[in-house]
Amino acid sequence: MPKLIKNGSVIDDAAQILVLDETQAPEALSLPEGPVFVPLAVWQAHKGVLSDNKAVGVWLDSHESVDDLAEDLDSLSAVALNFPKFTDGRAYSGAALLRTRYGFKGEIRAIGDVLRDQFFFMQRCGFDAIQPKTGKYSDAQLEEALASLQDFSAPYQAAVDQPEPLFRRARRAA
């Protein structure tokens, strides 16, 4: 079963990421069994039906805007943000916006080209679920990679995981 880093530890996770190829129209919905993340277009086409199904989350690609989900967040328990390449940093802003602007309390999952050297940043921006591609890391490597969540113990600036900057949290010597 695919692995997922959830709140700092590795767990099994059955959720599927539904990806449409060019031949599939979002309107023609066929949901797999069990928990699934559907593309934004599918969500928008079938919101009415899907919003009662707690097994359904939405995933956004990096060019898609979390603003388009703002109205729907109450009926969602999970949103996944895709990193097409790990150097595409738009999802960091997306996650931060979901948490701070829209007050989203559900799961925010990092998917796609997700690498351990970015775990720390992801966590700081509000991702509580981090899912490297299947096969990217062995189980042992994934356990080892948890260490990257702790790369820095006292960051300077405020972010989602630490809403106060260091200068408000700590009494610093002059």
Next chain:
Amino acid sequence: MYRYDSYDQKIVDERVAQFRDQTRRYLAGELTDDEFRPLRLQNGLYIQRHAPMLRVAVPYGLLSSTQVRTLAHIARTHDKGYAHITTRQNVQFNWPELKVVPEILAELAKVEMHAIQTSGACIRNITSDPFAGVAGDEYIDPRPWCEVLRQWSTFHPEFAFLPRKFKIAVNGATQDRAVIQCHDIGLELKRDAAGEIGFRVLVGGGMGRTPIIGTEIIDFVPWQHIITYCEAILRVYNRYGRRDNLYKARIKILVKALGIAEFKRQVEEEWAFGKNGPNTLTEAEVARVATHFTTPAYETLPADDAAYASQRAANPAFAAWTRRNVLAHKVPGYAVVVLSLKDPSRAPGDITDAQLDQVADWADAYSFGEVRATHEQNLVLADVKQSDLFAVWEKARAAGLATPTFGLLTDMICCPGGDFCALANAKSIPIANAIQARFDDLDYLYDIGEIELNISGCMNSCGHHHVGHIGILGVDKNGSEWYQVSLGGSQGNDTSIGKVIGRSFAAAEMPDVITNIIDVYRAQRLEGERFIETVRRIGLDPFKIGVYGDAAIIERKQHA
């Protein structure tokens, strides 16, 4: 200057550990080249022609003598005995081996230094006025603000993978010495009518292929809000800056595409949410940081030291050096000394390990233990007593650091170019040295007066050729090295982008080309007119005629 507390120290120590592990995993084959590249870049590590190149951060150009000695040690032990000062006040080593880089970082961390975010698509080292705190025309010391911004930008989680690099500069004096108009964000400190400190914010300046001068986005942001305002700019850029084309990814392209009014609207909309949030600065924090930049223990001295006057009268070479390389200081009896790294026998901006050690000693003996790196690739001792100037000069001269040409034609900015850089179209250092060799007569140089000559080995413009009064750009023509010349660029308050004068030249032609340009200037200048003023007054045509001859111009006009 700013000294680390336990938090700052911990962050750089943790960085060393992190990068050590990343390097280990890369060398063990666990990280691919593509995966490692951004990680090493965000640690200032390029892979170049000969070896990796390591860029060490010198926040807003300030160095302690201890740090300078560590740089000397690194140059000696891990490099070939020299270091290079960059146009963004940083220090580069050209030859370190990848596997020793974690060791180098550990040595740097011991003296409160690092290479964090000196490259890569993130917020880079913040630069500022090399004469901060001592310049007579300064109205607000930019250094505490630079340090506050440095801390905020260090490992900012949301902005570690921007579309492209992001450079911020801060100036707090009448004269802009931080090139704020050529930065992604340029910050000009100012006071409002009530005397409160704040910032005028410029956005979207930059060099590269598409040189653009920054545009004002807001004329006053109160200091409490400067971080949240910058965050709003960066968030808009991170979300909407282009990522499909490397050459169109800088914020300047986004600002141009949206127009400043629309860009500003989006920033303000974003700011409405972040403003007054937790990143709002507090008086206590600014005061804490500012205590690191208090004035040193200056002595009460006469404004004009008598011995200094007689030393100048007795020694023309010393007098010449003081005229160029010694600048006024805001405290009576003190002076600012520019240690020139433009000795014609070395690459512009290069300094040896032995010279670095000497500079550290002079800093301790004569300048409160501090050294500054400048955008023009020189070093500065900012607080020297007039009565010590002669001693400093004698030592600097013996060490080859007293070339008396600050601000003159041969005090040029020059990128590493084809000798070191894998991206180069052409070499730049030999061109610089050839021009320095041609213009080796000091009287002649003084007669030509203040002029900025900047050389880049390719369109990336690391040598700022766009804003040189004379700009030289290396271009590739069918695999051979050619040089394009532009005139009329300028940095500082009246920043302008130079215009190309015509067809490019072979390396061997370059000294003659510069001579011809200078001859036109000398023939045409009015009393007291600087080179750039003459160019602006008479335009390019007289220079084109001087360089290409009448025929070339007439022919081109007919074709046009």
